[in-house]
Amino acid sequence: DVKVTQSSRYLVKRTGEKVFLECVQDMDHENMFWYRQDPGLGLRLIYFSYDVKMKEKGDIPEGYSVSREKKERFSLILESASTNQTSMYLCASSWLRSWYRATGELFFGEGSRLTVL
Amino acid sequence: SQQGEEDPQALSIQEGENATMNCSYKTSINNLQWYRQNSGRGLVHLILIRSNEREKHSGRLRVTLDTSKKSSSLLITASRAADTASYFCATPGGATNKLIFGTGTLLAVQP
Numbered sequence: 001d002v003k004v005t006q007s008s009r010y011l012v013k014r015t016g017e018k019v020f021l022e023c024v025q026d027m028d029h030e031n032m033f034w035y036r037q038d039p040g041l042g043l044r045l046i047y048f049s050y051d052v053k054m055k056e057k058g059d060i061p062e063g064y065s066v067s068r069e070k071k072e073r074f075s076l077i078l079e080s081a082s083t084n085q086t087s088m089y090l091c092a093s094s095w096l097r098s099w100y101r102a103t104g105e106l107f108f109g110e111g112s113r114l115t116v117l
Numbered sequence: 118s119q120q121g122e123e124d125p126q127a128l129s130i131q132e133g134e135n136a137t138m139n140c141s142y143k144t145s146i147n148n149l150q151w152y153r154q155n156s157g158r159g160l161v162h163l164i165l166i167r168s169n170e171r172e173k174h175s176g177r178l179r180v181t182l183d184t185s186k187k188s189s190s191l192l193i194t195a196s197r198a199a200d201t202a203s204y205f206c207a208t209p210g211g212a213t214n215k216l217i218f219g220t221g222t223l224l225a226v227q228p
Contacts, residue, residue, distance in 0.1 A: 004159075033215070042205070043160075043218040058215065090159055105150065106207075106216060108159035 003027070006091050006109035013116050019078040021112050023091030030096035032074035033106065034058075034066065037088040046089075049074055050096060081116045088113050121149075121206040121219040129225040136193040138222040140206030141186075149182055150207045150216070151191050160205065163191075198228045 007022035025032065031050050035043040035058075045058030047066040055066050063085060067075045074093075078085055092106040124139045140149070148167050152160040166173045166182045166189070173180045179192040193200055203221040210217045 035218075040220060042220040045215050045217070048215055092160075104148075105162045105165055106152075106160070107162070108152075110159045111157070113157075 004091055004093055004107050004109040006089075006112045008112050009110060011112060011114045013081050013114065015082060015116060017081050017116075019081050019114065019116075021076040021078075021089055021091075021114070023074045023076070023093075023109055024072050025074075025091075025093040025107070026072065027093060027095075027107065028071070029093035029107070030071075031094045032068065033092040033094075034064075034074065034076045035090045035092065036060070037090055037111075043090065046076065081114075083116050086114060086116045121208045121210075121217060123204070123206055123219045123222040125222060126220070127223045127225070129227065130196060131227050132196060132198055134196055134226075136196050136200070136224055136226070138191045138204050138224070140189045140191070140219060142189075142206075142208045142210070143187065144210050146184075146208045146210070148209070149180075149189050151178075151180060151189075152205045152207060152218070154203045154205065154221070156202070163204075193224075196224075196226045198226050200224060201226045 004025045033048050034046040037043045044060050048056045049068045065077045089112045091109040094104050094106050121140050121142045150165045151163045154160045164175050166180050177194045182189045203223050205218045205221045207216045207218045
């Protein structure tokens with residue numbers, strides 16, 4: 001069964017702390033994504049990776065960085081958390097298919113709800 | 118860079134009724150997808166329709182796509198209480214040409 005696992009369902013951090021959100025997929029997918037979801041704004045793409053050590057900025061990369069050292073793992077890093085980064089963070093993965101490239105079916109994790117105080 | 122927008126924002130129906138949700142988008146696409154999200158959970162892929170398809174079925178789901186109007190609809194027939202969730206359409210777009218999601222339709226099916 002397809003599985004995307006996010007390390008923490010709920011986190012509470014303080015302003016200025018460094019935060020790591022981990023995501024692991026077991027489907028040998030090439031593409032991995034980090035989105036954040038906020039009420040009234042839908043899902044917004046933070047970063048995307050199509051291969052190990054490769055990354056591309058999404059629509060809202062400011063304040064975030066990512067790491068992909070292994071194909072199955074994609075980490076989102078908040079170098080210095082701020083209250084406006086309180087949100088639900090969703091990791092997703094997909095196959096790299098020539099026709100759809102990186103816009104095919106996404107498989108999502110259960111989400112990590114981060115609260116920054 | 119909003120691409121897809123769902124309508125209505127919220128929908129409440131009785132069990133057994135049909136539910137119809139609409140999605141409009143702005144730019145040319147090669148596919149459109151619908152996802153479902155139960156409260157506090159991740160999204161689950163429901164169906165993908167290619168730009169050269171007009172209609173697609175999956176169980177109780179029927180999706181239509183009208184590329185001339187840049188719109189799609191998702192029909193859930195004979196709804197159940199377990200269908201209560203938020204439904205999102207997603208299309209490639211934006212500066213990164215990745216999947217962009219709308220803000221969703223919140224469907225409540227009353228038993």
